[in-house]
Amino acid sequence: MAEPLKILIVDPQPESVAGLRRALNSFGTLEVVGDAGFGPVASTWAHTLEPAIVIVSVEEPLTRSLSTIQALMRGNPSWTVVGLVNQFDREVFRRTVLAGARDVLLRNSSASDLHDSLIQAHNADTLRVTTAAHDPTAPTGSIVAVFGVKGGVGKTTLATNLAVALAQESSASVALVDLDVPFGDVALMLDMHPEQDILDALADGVVDDLERLQKLLVRSQHGVHVLSAPLAPDDAGALDSRKVGQLLKRLAALHQFVLVDTPVGLTELTAAALDVSELALLVTTPEIAALRRTHACLRLLQGLEFSTSKLQLVLNRIESKTRVSSSEAIEALGHPVAWRVANDYAAMQSSAIGSPVVLQQPKSRLSKDIRLIARQLTGVPVASRASWLPWRRRTALMTAV
Ligand SMILES: Nc1ncnc2c1ncn2[C@@H]1O[C@H](COP(=O)(O)OP(=O)(O)OP(=O)(O)O)[C@@H](O)[C@H]1O
Ligand SMILES: [Mg+2]
Structure with a gap:
């Protein structure tokens, strides 16, 4: 008998994963080899497990399911993607297929209908699959x-609120790492x-084990996956900055955003984070001392040939009683300010x-300013006041269907 076709299920609900697993495994021709949530983690598992079929639950908010399907189909992969819906809706069907799914199946179909439809979808995809180039680089x-x-x-x-706003505004999966030791x-x-x-995440063997790594993050009630700074300040010296870049990159294989x-200051840890970041938000306030240091930092980074295209200045606490107006602050910095955040x-x-x-x-001004940054980062339309940079266009592609 031929080997069963490997199936990966992308569905955050453990009960529906268990139901599907039971139904599909009963035939002997299909084998559910894993499950994952939405976002880059789905593609990471697909690249690791190399299934024949990936079933993606299509549910509200739709952009989360659809951007997951888009990401799974990037690079013409060797698997067939099939959407799974609770009820039939023509518009949802159209958008799911446009995102890259080969077919869309009803969740409450009988086990044998699901089985037959999956095999059919896979067979119909054969021509594309046989010409598919395997893309070994996991998406990030x-x-x-x-x-x-x-x-x-x-x-x-800013880091904390931006992480929460990103999770809320876009349903993106967001990790927040506290490197402030x-x-x-x-x-x-x-x-x-x-x-x-x-420190647990940097222990030997953990960074290369995505499942273990993911378990070390604690999901906050606001939907952000947090990796805490060392719990015992005395242990902070054990943090090896040379391993931090790799850790952040691995987290980016699991989450759409890693804040x-x-x-x-420009410590070794900060440098390690800046090195692998796609965007570096340099925060300052309109106070003489902060402006002076930030100006010096900008010059230093330019001297180090740090890619200024990924650097954006955030002027925080504007209109605070520092006697330095925003325009004076911007002049003193000698660098464009990408974002202003209210005091x-x-x-x-x-x-x-x-x-x-x-x-x-x-409804506070501060929240509105931070949400604006989050929306620009995810590509959610806003009455824009800041320019779009190339890297933002790339992340916007992940959510725009
Ligand atoms: N936009 C704002 N308006 C008013 N208060 C603010 C604003 N942003 C930050 N604060 C306040 O400023 C203080 C310092 O903020 P925060 O801890 O975020 O700064 P930090 O740069 O992380 O500090 P540290 O260098 O100690 O890590 C806090 O009391 C915070 O509530
Ligand atoms: Mg701080």
Whole structure:
């Protein structure tokens, strides 16, 4: 008898995965070899398991399912993608096929109908599959590093709230890594109590084991997967910055966005994050000392031939009582400011209760400014005031169907 066709199921609901697994495995001709959630993790598992068929649950919000299908079909892969819907809707069917699915099946069909339709879809895809070039490079999400050369300018506030806003605005899968050693406070800002931290992720063998790595991240109630700074500040010295780039890249194989909060200044850890990031947000406030240091940092980075195309300046706490206007600040920096974020008391109120301001006070100016950044990063349409950069167009492709 021929080997069973390997199936990967992309569905975040464990009960429906279990039901499908039982139904499909009963025939002996199909074998469910794994399951995954939406986002880059689905493609990563497909590249690892090399299934013949990938079944993707198509559900609201649609963009999450459709961008997953698009990503799975990138590079003309050797698997057939089939969508699975709860009920038939012509428009959903059309968009699912346009995203790259070979067929769309009804979830409540009988096991034998599902089986036959999957085999048919796979057979119908044979011609494309036999000419498919295997793409060995696993697709990656975008790494966004948030850094600054003056303490207290709002790096953690921005990294944390941007991560939450990205997860909420786009349903993207988002990881948030706290590299601010020894006193990182991302977990505190989200009122989380992780039991494992970045040192566990950097332990031997973990970075190459995506399943173990993913388990070390704690999913916050806001949908962000957090990797905490060392829980015991005394252990921070054990953090090897040489391994950090690889860790971030592996996380980007699991998540659409990897936000990184960094310690103040251009430390080795910050440099490691900047090196692998697609976007580096340099945060400053309109205060003389912060502007002076940020200006010096920009010159230093230019001297180091750091790719300025991925560097964007964020002017935080604009209109605060620092006697330096935004226009004066921009002039002093000598570099375009990509984003301005309001000075808003809501920031302190929210961090005091461990709840992100974008959720706690969604109508505040601060929340609106941060959501605007998130929308631009994911390609969700906004009344734009900042220009589109090439890398944003690339991430926008992941969500636009
Ligand atoms: N836009 C804002 N408006 C008002 N307050 C803000 C704003 N952004 C940050 N803050 C406040 O400034 C303080 C410092 O913010 P945050 O901890 O995010 O800065 P940081 O750069 O991460 O600091 P550190 O260098 O210590 O890591 C906090 O009390 C925060 O609530
Ligand atoms: Mg901080």
